[in-house]
Amino acid sequence: MANPVETIGSASARIARLAAIRVVLCAIAPALTAIALGLLLEPIGEVTWEQYGYSLAPERADRLSLALVGAGVVVLLIGLVMALRAYRRAHDFVAAAAELDERLECNQEIMTLATLVDPSSPDAGRARRTPLFPVLWRRAIALFGGMDIRQEFKLEVGEPLKRSSILVGVVALAMVLATLGLVRAPTPENREAAKLRAIAEEIAKTGGSDDDKALADTIREAADALENPKLPAEEKMKRLEDAMRQANRAAEKRNNSESGKNQAAGKSSAQGGKGSGKSSGQGNSSGTGSGQGKSESGSGQAMSGNNAGSGKGGGGNNSGKNPNGNSSAKNSQNNQGKPDEQNIKLQDELAKAEAQVETANPQNPSPDSKPGDDKSQGGGANKPGDKSDENSGSRLDPNKAGNIPKAGANGDRNMPSAGGNPQNNRDMGSNLGDTHLGEMPTSTNAQRFLKPGEKGTKVDIKDARYVMFRLPGAPSSGSGGKTVLDTDRPTATTAYVNAPLAPTSDDAPPDERQLVPPRYRDMIH
Amino acid sequence: MGAAPQQISPDQRVADFRKIFSRAESEVARVIVGHREVVRKLLTALFCGGHILIEGVPGLGKTLMVKAASETLGLSFKRIQFTPDLMPSDIIGTQVLTEAEGHREFQFKEGPIFAHMVLGDEINRATPKTQSAVLEAMEEHQVTVFGTTYVLEPPYIVLATQNPIELEGTYPLPEAQMDRFIFKVVMGSPKPDELREILSRTTGVAQNKIQPLFEPARAPEAIENLKALVREVMVAEPLERYIISVIGGCTPGGPGAIPEVSQYLRFGPSPRGAQALILCSKVNALLAGRVSVGYEDIDDAIVPCLRHRLLLNFQAEAESVSAESILEQVIKRLKKPRT
Numbered sequence: 001m002a003n004p005v006e007t008i009g010s011a012s013a014r015i016a017r018l019a020a021i022r023v024v025l026c027a028i029a030p031a032l033t034a035i036a037l038g039l040l041l042e043p044i045g046e047v048t049w050e051q052y053g054y055s056l057a058p059e060r061a062d063r064l065s066l067a068l069v070g071a072g073v074v075v076l077l078i079g080l081v082m083a084l085r086a087y088r089r090a091h092d093f094v095a096a097a098a099e100l101d102e103r104l105e106c107n108q109e110i111m112t113l114a115t116l117v118d119p120s121s122p123d124a125g126r127a128r129r130t131p132l133f134p135v136l137w138r139r140a141i142a143l144f145g146g147m148d149i150r151q152e153f154k155l156e157v158g159e160p161l162k163r164s165s166i167l168v169g170v171v172a173l174a175m176v177l178a179t180l181g182l183v184r185a186p187t188p189e190n191r192e193a194a195k196l197r198a199i200a201e202e203i204a205k206t207g208g209s210d211d212d213k214a215l216a217d218t219i220r221e222a223a224d225a226l227e228n229p230k231l232p233a234e235e236k237m238k239r240l241e242d243a244m245r246q247a248n249r250a251a252e253k254r255n256n257s258e259s260g261k262n263q264a265a266g267k268s269s270a271q272g273g274k275g276s277g278k279s280s281g282q283g284n285s286s287g288t289g290s291g292q293g294k295s296e297s298g299s300g301q302a303m304s305g306n307n308a309g310s311g312k313g314g315g316g317n318n319s320g321k322n323p324n325g326n327s328s329a330k331n332s333q334n335n336q337g338k339p340d341e342q343n344i345k346l347q348d349e350l351a352k353a354e355a356q357v358e359t360a361n362p363q364n365p366s367p368d369s370k371p372g373d374d375k376s377q378g379g380g381a382n383k384p385g386d387k388s389d390e391n392s393g394s395r396l397d398p399n400k401a402g403n404i405p406k407a408g409a410n411g412d413r414n415m416p417s418a419g420g421n422p423q424n425n426r427d428m429g430s431n432l433g434d435t436h437l438g439e440m441p442t443s444t445n446a447q448r449f450l451k452p453g454e455k456g457t458k459v460d461i462k463d464a465r466y467v468m469f470r471l472p473g474a475p476s477s478g479s480g481g482k483t484v485l486d487t488d489r490p491t492a493t494t495a496y497v498n499a500p501l502a503p504t505s506d507d508a509p510p511d512e513r514q515l516v517p518p519r520y521r522d523m524i525h
Numbered sequence: 526m527g528a529a530p531q532q533i534s535p536d537q538r539v540a541d542f543r544k545i546f547s548r549a550e551s552e553v554a555r556v557i558v559g560h561r562e563v564v565r566k567l568l569t570a571l572f573c574g575g576h577i578l579i580e581g582v583p584g585l586g587k588t589l590m591v592k593a594a595s596e597t598l599g600l601s602f603k604r605i606q607f608t609p610d611l612m613p614s615d616i617i618g619t620q621v622l623t624e625a626e627g628h629r630e631f632q633f634k635e636g637p638i639f640a641h642m643v644l645g646d647e648i649n650r651a652t653p654k655t656q657s658a659v660l661e662a663m664e665e666h667q668v669t670v671f672g673t674t675y676v677l678e679p680p681y682i683v684l685a686t687q688n689p690i691e692l693e694g695t696y697p698l699p700e701a702q703m704d705r706f707i708f709k710v711v712m713g714s715p716k717p718d719e720l721r722e723i724l725s726r727t728t729g730v731a732q733n734k735i736q737p738l739f740e741p742a743r744a745p746e747a748i749e750n751l752k753a754l755v756r757e758v759m760v761a762e763p764l765e766r767y768i769i770s771v772i773g774g775c776t777p778g779g780p781g782a783i784p785e786v787s788q789y790l791r792f793g794p795s796p797r798g799a800q801a802l803i804l805c806s807k808v809n810a811l812l813a814g815r816v817s818v819g820y821e822d823i824d825d826a827i828v829p830c831l832r833h834r835l836l837l838n839f840q841a842e843a844e845s846v847s848a849e850s851i852l853e854q855v856i857k858r859l860k861k862p863r864t
Contacts, residue, residue, distance in 0.1 A: 094761075094762075098763070107813070107815060107817075107820070107822075108761060108764060108817065108818070108819040109815060109817050109819070111763060111764075112760070112761035112764075112818070113817070115761040115762050116759065116761075129759070130757040130758075130759055131535055131757055132535045132757045132758060132759060132816040133759070133816075134535060135535045135539065135816045136759065138536075139815075139816075
């Protein structure tokens with residue numbers, strides 16, 4: 001026979017435990033979500049970068065990640081505190097009796113009994129008892145007969161989780177909004193670093209040797225360094241050059257191993273190289289154009305004669321521009337296969353990255369790029385109007401960024417002579433890689449139209465795309481209504497604006513040659 | 526039945542109560558067709574120790590009902606027809622000069638109020654002075670005549686009737702006096718089949734005889750025992766708080782008063798209303814076979830116990846808002862405490 005007081009007491013404890021568990025369940029889902037999102041923010045950022053080309057601002061993303069983890073921990077702590085409170089609140093003898101009343105549908109009989117036998121106030125309960133109390137006691141015993149408190153009060157997980165899903169949604173939504181707020185277009189450094197990492201991955205996958213793995217690691221380090229805003233430019237350059245050197249070594253090794261097969265092609269390549277500038281290729285060198293030769297100094301500065309560098313070796317690679325040397329270079333490339341393509345691509349990207357570093361730090365140019373410095377191998381991409389290529393001296397690798405001859409007064413000196421035809425300086429589709437490195441040299445600041453008053457007052461606006469001019473004010477009339485000629489009328493101050501990069505006058509189609517109507521011609525000064 | 530409570534087990538006492546109540550209802554129903562709710566309230570008021578105000582047009586069987594109830598329970602019954610010229614002494618009784626053994630003396634002649642069950646017919650037709658004489662007896666269960674107090678023998682119950690029509694020349698009961706009735710029940714017109722039954726019972730040869738439940742000599746004691754049982758029914762503290770919240774909710778400006786209460790009421794129920802609620806709930810619980818009150822018992826008692834204690838304002842009368850509708854709103858909106 002169950003004692004009603006014990007039954008109500010155990011029900012009270014059970015209800016209290018369940019209340020605490022429910023509160024914890026309500027809090028745990030959003031807390032764990034926040035913590036998980038906080039920890040996964042970095043991978044999420046990587047996914048956005050890989051999938052959509054947008055990255056998360058790293059510093060703010062770190063802060064958001066920290067905030068999410070912190071919020072999750074706080075929610076968890078609050079949940080625990082609330083669970084404790086819920087336990088204390090639910091641990092009520094009379095309330096448990098009321099709950100039992102509802103389940104047994106016995107019209108508050110259990111609750112009445114509980115108020116009369118409440119262990120927390122035994123005297124008050126005893127005073128309220130009447131001669132009918134035994135009847136109530138017996139009825140309670142009958143009602144509790146065969147009742148299993150654990151079965152009666154089961155733990156239901158679904159409802160609290162359903163309730164907490166709202167909070168989870170709020171957390172996720174906040175996270176999405178915050179992430180959207182942090183998303184930014186990647187910087188050029190980010191792009192380069194990503195490309196380098198992709199190449200590193202490829203190298204690590206395709207090449208199974210330890211050297212390949214070491215190279216991949218070095219590339220990754222260089223990519224990290226490139227993205228690190230706290231790292232000085234010199235350090236970045238150093239890392240990139242290390243990677244470049246390692247890439248070169250790897251390429252040389254591969255070439256040596258395949259030299260037997262490629263000997264003929266090497267000779268052919270050398271011959272092709274011979275024709276280019278002053279470089280003289282050696283017979284057993286690889287088709288990548290590594291050679292020796294003399295370098296001429298640009299702008300009259302003394303340059304060492306026997307230097308390895310892209311400036312000289314470029315003859316081999318740039319032989320693609322030369323119809324005579326083109327075939328040899330192609331042969332060499334085809335023989336080397338995928339690893340060489342990878343290597344070229346890598347060197348290309350490394351060069352671009354170096355150029356990017358130099359571009360980003362114009363005030364602190366790398367010591368390597370000093371005029372006459374023989375160590376200058378990478379070199380940044382030349383900026384428009386930058387004549388640093390004149391001073392860079394001879395180079396080992398013709399594929400490096402910044403080795404593109406620039407248009408300018410002395411630009412043609414560094415260009416390999418290829419028959420003396422200026423058209424040959426254009427990339428004719430060589431598969432040696434993007435020799436222009438994506439940094440097409442811009443022309444010098446050539447004005448195709450004279451500024452007003454530069455050469456006399458007359459301006460030849462022939463072939464202008466459009467002309468802007470200010471119309472003079474209407475002639476003012478006198479007080480008597482008689483029209484008089486306004487000799488002091490204002491003259492136009494802005495005569496015309498040229499559209500930049502308009503086609504040359506000779507090649508421009510007739511519809512581009514928009515003539516100014518004759519009636520306006522005299523208005524333009 | 527009717528033995529001392531000490532000798533009978535509590536379970537037996539509860540069973541006896543239900544049995545007596547049920548039999549009384551059945552006996553009254555032998556002569557009164559329909560009006561079961563009114564009969565139930567009458568008996569409830571009797572066991573609660575309260576009085577009842579019955580509102581209904583003449584000819585519905587109010588007097589017969591009270592008479593049948595008193596006969597069933599073996600209690601004495603008297604009827605007072607209230608008129609404007611009725612004096613308090615006509616009800617309470619007066620000193621009459623009598624001559625006995627050669628000397629004269631004043632002797633108290635009891636009025637019709639001295640009975641177990643008193644029917645005050647059309648109580649609103651008497652003057653306030655006469656009304657108040659009855660109401661004093663109702664509350665105090667005693668009357669005082671020329672300085673001498675006479676106790677009214679328990680059980681004592683007054684059943685007053687009010688005629689809702691022909692209000693000219695009437696003296697409606699003041700609110701303070703209305704509050705002394707535990708219930709106000711409204712007797713409606715009988716339904717067609719009930720009316721047919723009434724006709725067949727009252728116009729035929731056959732007469733229904735009532736079987737008294739108690740002998741007249743023992744009836745008062747038995748009824749008092751049953752009244753004591755009602756008071757032994759237990760009420761949990763949360764339910765008491767619920768009753769208090771009901772009273773507060775019906776009082777304009779009271780704690781938890783709903784907007785309709787503030788809008789349509791001038792005054793709410795007094796503490797007597799709460800007492801009536803508890804006693805009526807206890808009887809309801811006993812009738813359900815329980816020895817403790819539940820929320821259901823209280824809710825059933827709210828309308829009959831409180832509707833005549835709410836004083837509607839002009840706006841409520843203009844908008845035909847009834848006290849019953851306000852009470853139903855209160856029941857709906859109040860929360861039932863669990864602890």
